[in-house]
Amino acid sequence: MFRPLDGAVPLATSKATRETYWGLTGTEYLTFYLFATIAILVFAYGAYSRLARYARASDDPFPRVDDLVGRVVSGTKTVLSNEKQFNRDLYGGLMHSFIMWGFLTLFIATLIIMADEYAVQKILHQPSAWVGDFYLSYQFVVDAMGLLFVVGIGMALYRRYWVGNHRLLDRHTSFEDDLFIWSLFALGIGGFLLEGLRIYSMGIPEFERVSFVGYALALAFDGMGLASLGPEAAGFNTGGLNVENLHWAIWWLHSLNAFFFIAWIPYAKPFHMLSSFANVVTRDEQAGKRLPNVPADLDATNAETIEDFTWKEMLDQDACTKCGRCSAACPAKASDRPLDPRNVILDLKKYRESLDAGETEEQPIIADGGTSVIDSETMESCMACMACMDACPVEIEHLKSFTKLNRQLTDQGDVRSSMQDVFQNVMQDGNTFGDSPRDRAAWAEELEFDLTDAREESVDYLWYVGDYPSYDERNKQVARSLATILQEADVSFGILFEDEKYDGNDIRRVGEEFLYVELAGHHVETWEDCDFDKIVCTDPHSYNTFENEYPELDFEEFADDPMMPFEYTDEWNADGEINVYHWTQAIEELVTEGKLDLTGTELDYTVTYHDPCHLGRYNDEYEAPRELIRATGADLHEMPRNRADSFCCGGGGGGLWMDFEEEPKPSEERLREALEDTDAGAAVEKFVVACPMCMTMYEDGRKTGGFEDEIEIVDVAELLVEAIGKADEANVEIAAAD
Incomplete structure (x- = not known):
């Protein structure tokens, strides 16, 4: 055991515990609980205001709380596993996992202390359970998970301020984002500083080795020769700069920061900790692949005012963490079309909150010419590929809101003339x-x-x-x-x-x-x-x-x-x-049933395959086309972005019938990827598709991108018909690229 500091009395290891409110006077104790009550009341009012706002919104057409227990269990699994955060971003997944698991552990640890002090001691009149082996285990877990929490926050700070990740920096990035991350960092660091100062003042007792972070800090303070009056002098005193005064000051700063954070949660970015979970629980498993029906009532509106948006669509807006994953995955944004999925969601949220606060006047939700919340060209840019929804870690249903906006455009007659021609042709x-x-x-x-x-x-x-x-x-x-x-x-x-x-x-x-x-x-x-x-x-x-x-x-x-x-x-x-x-x-x-014999076929082609959005992301069918390609004997090489990560051809959502000034076109970028980024590289002869729209867009991209002499666009069916020796009967011209 380390030698106690002068004036300090070591605690017996058999009585391993600590005083919860060490150093506080009776008045300070009451002041602490006054602040705690205020913080909780401010939080409760904010949470109530959010729920009341959802209650005033339009009803959602799909069941959202059916089988609520099953939904909560499934949502909890999704949230605790952080599975969506790890999607395409290992660093981000680890970072978020460390922060979330650490935060939850510290929150649960606080609840345990409250339960011990009030339920066990004051209500049941039982001795504290927070002693001995339980205390030692508690301290070890809290230090371990608290350290993970601080490491996760450090990773976030590094990515945001040192690396300057482009996903995180946009016009909706604001001071609240900085305040959020720094408040969490201060909570983590402040907790460890308090622990280290307390252990040092107690004489660095041996049993506190389990609090390995605080113990290391205590040793550092000892090495610095920081003055100490001993544990009996805890709290503010006139001894100048010493451990006890530092502990007192940091304890109050730490507590005030915690109270501020609790009170702030419903009013700003921290609310995503609650709204994201609610959003995952109430998600529609078929979102995007099915859309809400429009009522037969011709007086019904789609997105004429913000009140036309359902409570779930407003929850989507509140759940957005500004992480930018949807923006990074969006092929329209990558092609410099005026669409950023994150900004559409956040623009709607900002307008709603400004309108509720009386800070702005009502304006059209969507129109042409910049006088609306969302410009018509922004929504015309959407390819309805669902890449944004697939990338979103909190299950925001972008396409549901986007389609509502497009319906409003159509109701107003503001769609492009080329689309009006298509409507006329179909009619x-x-x-x-x-x-x-x-x-x-x-x-x-x-x-x-x-x-x-x-x-x-x-x-x-x-x-x-x-x-x-x-x-x-x-x-x-x-x-x-x-x-x-x-x-x-x-x-x-x-x-x-x-x-x-x-x-x-x-x-x-x-x-x-x-x-x-x-x-x-x-x-x-x-x-x-x-x-x-x-x-x-x-x-x-x-x-x-x-x-x-x-x-x-x-x-x-x-x-x-x-x-x-x-x-x-x-x-x-x-x-x-x-x-x-x-x-x-x-x-x-x-x-598989043996009705079509492909045994022995051997097409001598090096090919790559493009997953169509409506077959892949929409309906999770990835293997059937690949199995057929392999059955022809062709040498299949995967592109880096494949299956759920496939990059849209640009034809969906009406893109097939609209012209955009974009560079590069989605189809051109995809063909470049096929020839440069696959393992086979320039040896790829055929770019295989399984969608007529993809065929059209890639044949166009092959011409405009200058790939005509490098690669051929073929459908899986064309490979198959050649493999069974029936290309002539199908009147299909099959030729390898030069």
């Missing part, structure tokens, strides 16, 4: 090209066999071909390839010919909800008259909307509307009795 001709519905199956005329009319004959597979495979010359080759593959597998399949219309997925995300409902009603009514087992889609966008959105539609709400050309009133496929497939899933199933 008049049932397709986005404006071509005759009678020509919808003209692509099949070059096949060596006739396609079955699913309206007249029973089929196993009802094949929804889609707009681009039906009308776009390049994608017609994909349609013929897939038809040939299905024919070779000897399965029963058919199409709807002119009764097939555009699926509606992307015009819905641009905001044209009623036209989407019209298309959905037409399709489900047509399908009701057909006899089939499964729906197979060429396009992942069609697959998503049939699988996830048509079953959500309340057709009965619209059936009486004379503008709606359908009388269907049931819920379509609500029980999932009809299986909906992307074609790669259906063909992989046929290969």
Whole structure:
């Protein structure tokens, strides 16, 4: 045991404990609890104000608190594991884990002391449990986790101020961000300083070795020769600069900092500690892949005022931590389009709070010309790729708010003329090209066999071909390839010919909800008259909307509307009795069943594969296309950004029909990545896609980016049809890149 300092009396190791309010007078004790009460009341008022604001907001269309126990358990697992924080950012994951686990441990440790002092001693009149082995274990854990907490804060300070991480610095970065991180740092450091000063004043008792951080600081103070009057002189005294006076001053500064932080939580950035957990608990597992339906009431508004936003959308805004992960993942921002997902969410929050505080007047939520909260061009830039949602560690449902804003644009008639042309084409001709519905199956005329009319004959597979495979010359080759593959597998399949219309997925995300409902009603009514087992889609966008959105539609709400050309009133496929497939899933199933023989095929190509957003991030299908590519014998090399981290082609959310001044285009950046950043590098011959929109965007990017002589864009179906030796029958031209 170390020699006690002059005047200090060492504590017996068998009585290992410490005095909770060491050095405080009775008046100071009462003052402490007065401040504590004020802090708690200020916190409670702020929390109540937040909840009251959510209560005044619009109802959310999706169930958010059903199976609440299960939601809380699942949310707790997500939060405590920090799994989303580790996504694509090991440093950030470790940093946040250290801070959160350390903070929670220190908070629980404080609750234990309160329970011991009040519940055990004052209410139950039992001796303190905070002695001996329990005290020693307690002190060790608190020091260990407190150290992790300080290390985590140090990592955050390093990233923010030394490295200057670009994600963290933006127009919404403010003094509150600095105050938040420095307040936490002061709490961590202050706790250890108090511990070290107390141990030093007590004579550095042996049992306090378990408090290894405080013990080390006590030894440092001893080495510095800091004056001490001993534990009996604790508190403020006239002894000048000594350990006890320092302990007293730092104790009060530490306590006031803690009270300030508690009171501040509901009013600024610290509130994310509560709102983020609530946001994870109330998340919609299908957010993005399905969207809220618009009421049939034509007087209903979308985003005319801030009151149109639901309580969950406001919770999304409050849960945002300004971490910038969504911004870093956004392909629109990477291409210098005027969209930053974080800023849209925070702009809405800032406007709401300013309006509530009476600091600003009401203004349009979204419009053209800079007089609104959000500029129309910002939302037109969104590709609806869900990269922002996938990257968000607190489950903010960006796309739900973004679609609300786009619907408002459409209601106001503020969409681009090119999009208005698309809407007109769909209304008049049932397709986005404006071509005759009678020509919808003209692509099949070059096949060596006739396609079955699913309206007249029973089929196993009802094949929804889609707009681009039906009308776009390049994608017609994909349609013929897939038809040939299905024919070779000897399965029963058919199409709807002119009764097939555009699926509606992307015009819905641009905001044209009623036209989407019209298309959905037409399709489900047509399908009701057909006899089939499964729906197979060429396009992942069609697959998503049939699988996830048509079953959500309340057709009965619209059936009486004379503008709606359908009388269907049931819920379509609500029980999932009809299986909906992307074609790669259906063909992989046929290969597994032995109905399509790919054994022995060996295509001598070096290829890479691009995950379509609507197949991958939207619906978690990553392996079926890859299995088919591998089955052809092609040498598949993954790009660095693959699967959930895939980079959008730029065609989603209406991007296919809009022109942007962007550099580089998302498609050009992706092709550069394929040729420069994959393991095979420039040896990659073919860039393989599984989406007609991707095909269109990458063929364009191949030309504008100067990649025509370096790489070829092919669909998985085109690889397959060559592998089975049927490329000629499909009238598909297959050629390796020069």
